[in-house]
Amino acid sequence: MNNFLTMEGLSKDELTSVLDLSDEFVEVLARPIPKVPALRGRTVAMLFFEPSTRTRMSFERAAKALSADTMSFSPGTSSLSKGESLKDTALTIKAMGADALVVRHSSTGAPWRIAEWTGLPVLNGGDGAHQHPTQALLDALTIRQHFGSLEGLKVAIVGDIRHSRVARSDITAFSTLGATVTLVAPRTLLPVDLGDWPVRTARAIDEVLDSDVIYLLRIQKERGGASVLPSLPEYVSRFGLTWERFARMSSDSVVMHPGPMNRGVEIAPEVADHPRSLVEPQVANGVAVRMAVLFRLLGGEAEDV
């Protein structure tokens, strides 16, 4: 593995082996000293050209738990605001001695370009509405921990699919691992062309309350998600996971959300805080899967000793 840019093209075996490795890091994070020296002396640079709290902090925590050093960058305070090009920024950070780059950018494909320019291992921390592969890994790990396997599970993804890189990566990961994925959204928040996506669609959340997993997405106002909706109350009435709807779901089912949550819109506050909400395990698992991917990209194999 030289880069980790997309969920596309990963086989079931490859995906499973990354999840198995992540399980070992779940164990590491539960130790009295949750830190291992595996990446001592390596430097991971965080290039977040788009705001992020949880993904950036999660990558930093993952790198530090592997004893790597981290460098961080935020667009507001950088030379980008002085007109520096993306390429020059990336090459400058490479020259400082970064061994790997975590890139988040509002433009689809930016992490690929940066990988070409720098020749460094690049981890995609989210590009536009395209891919967010470590989110898909942590979601798959969380579901696997809860149900033992994704094989045969019914997963419904509800909300702003059109603007969601999480949905794109999740659809690929979940279906590769054997789950059946149903997308639930107003027409205006579904992609114009679903093409060959391995999914079904439904018109209202009431049609998917028999799912094993309901995965909720927020309306992405920053990508224009709110402008295509008639009104929020109307959205909630057809697509919000209210307490009343949650009560109709099976007692074995779970609810997930990648955050940030808009309580009272896509998810009722009581549902978000319910024991069958996996929001907190999702965040905790994020650190473990990012450790696994960093270790895959920067670690090495045993010599014969």
Next chain:
Amino acid sequence: MGCPVPSVMGADDIGRAVRRMAHEIAERNEGAGDVILVGIHTRGVPLARRLAEVIGEIEATSVPVGTLDIGLYRDDLSQRPTTALAHTQIPVDISGHAVVLVDDVLYTGRTIRAALDALADLGRPRVVQLAALVDRGHRQLPIRADFVGKNLPTSASERVWVHLTEIDGEDGVAIEERP
């Protein structure tokens, strides 16, 4: 995959060595009451289980067995691509206990150095001892075994094979000239 000839230990030899080492571990630790055996993946794990079984018979006590993967503590991580990690699981808190690390072959000592670092992150044992089925020499670090099944003089160009039934379907130790 069968053991290449010439074989230097057969199943009976391994059985006798394990029994002797178990007795030595019990003797050194005055009955093994606070001993935890920690097997280093891969073949240290079944060896630790065998030692625990024999010590359990001798002392009529149950000895906890843990497993340790040292993949995250190696000093050669930057030189090779990664493989999977095996499971690290220690059933009890090692702090204050006598931990006996168990491995199949003691060679450069680098694996044991890594295992000591890993243990230090898991707790603070009262004492750490080392049991190895085969000590083949060529140490690169100041490390020695407390319990040895067989001292096996080798040249660095040779490869030592340890096969155990639990993993390889048969018991045996052999030396092979590296191709």
